[in-house]
Amino acid sequence: GAVVSQHPSWVICKSGTSVKIECRSLDFQATTMFWYRQFPKQSLMLMATSNEGSKATYEQGVEKDKFLINHASLTLSTLTVTSAHPEDSSFYICSPRGGMNTEAFFGQGTRLTVV
Amino acid sequence: QKEVEQDPGPLSVPEGAIVSLNCTYSNSAFQYFMWYRQYSRKGPELLMYTYSSGNKEDGRFTAQVDKSSKYISLFIRDSQPSDSATYLCAMSAGGSNYKLTFGKGTLLTVNP
Numbered sequence: 001g002a003v004v005s006q007h008p009s010w011v012i013c014k015s016g017t018s019v020k021i022e023c024r025s026l027d028f029q030a031t032t033m034f035w036y037r038q039f040p041k042q043s044l045m046l047m048a049t050s051n052e053g054s055k056a057t058y059e060q061g062v063e064k065d066k067f068l069i070n071h072a073s074l075t076l077s078t079l080t081v082t083s084a085h086p087e088d089s090s091f092y093i094c095s096p097r098g099g100m101n102t103e104a105f106f107g108q109g110t111r112l113t114v115v
Numbered sequence: 116q117k118e119v120e121q122d123p124g125p126l127s128v129p130e131g132a133i134v135s136l137n138c139t140y141s142n143s144a145f146q147y148f149m150w151y152r153q154y155s156r157k158g159p160e161l162l163m164y165t166y167s168s169g170n171k172e173d174g175r176f177t178a179q180v181d182k183s184s185k186y187i188s189l190f191i192r193d194s195q196p197s198d199s200a201t202y203l204c205a206m207s208a209g210g211s212n213y214k215l216t217f218g219k220g221t222l223l224t225v226n227p
Contacts, residue, residue: 004158006158034214034215041123041222042219042220043203043217043218043219043220044159044203044217046214046215049214091156093158093159095215103147103149103161103164104149104161104205104207104215105161106151106158106159106160106161107158108157108158109156109157109158111156
């Protein structure tokens with residue numbers, strides 16, 4: 001399967017600060033990046049979709065100014081949670097897509113705790 | 116009706132049992148079907164990937180898709196304690212950039 005590297009795996013931050021999560025596709029070019037959020041005992045919820053070099057498309061109810069997505073290269077995308085609040089505490093997972101891959105692979109996930 | 120329905124369980128079985136996990140869906144456009152295993156605090160790991168109807172076997176895992184009934188299954192033979200995880204079904208209409216629609220996930224525990 002495809003190799004996806006996501007870090008940090010966990011982070012604790014103070015309320016009001018910003019946190020950046022990185023996602024790298026190590027063995028293929030990710031023309032599209034999906035970012036998901038997962039709350040405990042729930043399934044993955046798609047937050048946004050980004051194509052390399054373009055602005056991200058956000059799902060309904062996801063604040064684009066709060067969750068900044070950068071997909072400037074085919075191997076790296078970042079999700080920045082700005083002015084984090086305790087309700088942003090969740091598990092964030094990236095899924096790069098592209099090349100010959102029709103199946104989806106995921107990063108290891110980032111557990112964000114905002115205190 | 117949700118697009119994808121999956122019984123969240125929890126499901127508890129003894130080691131060596133055959134496990135059957137299922138999902139139903141309503142969108143007839145779905146053509147690609149996947150099963151993921153997710154351990155606690157980890158990202159989903161792709162187990163099986165199937166295009167259209169039919170069966171696919173990989174080791175102890177068998178995936179079945181019945182598009183006429185809009186029903187997919189994952190069978191785990193000779194289940195092991197290490198199989199204890201949440202299993203998510205996912206599907207899409209097609210193409211490498213199409214969105215996935217997930218089931219809620221089924222929590223499986225295999226008891227030694």
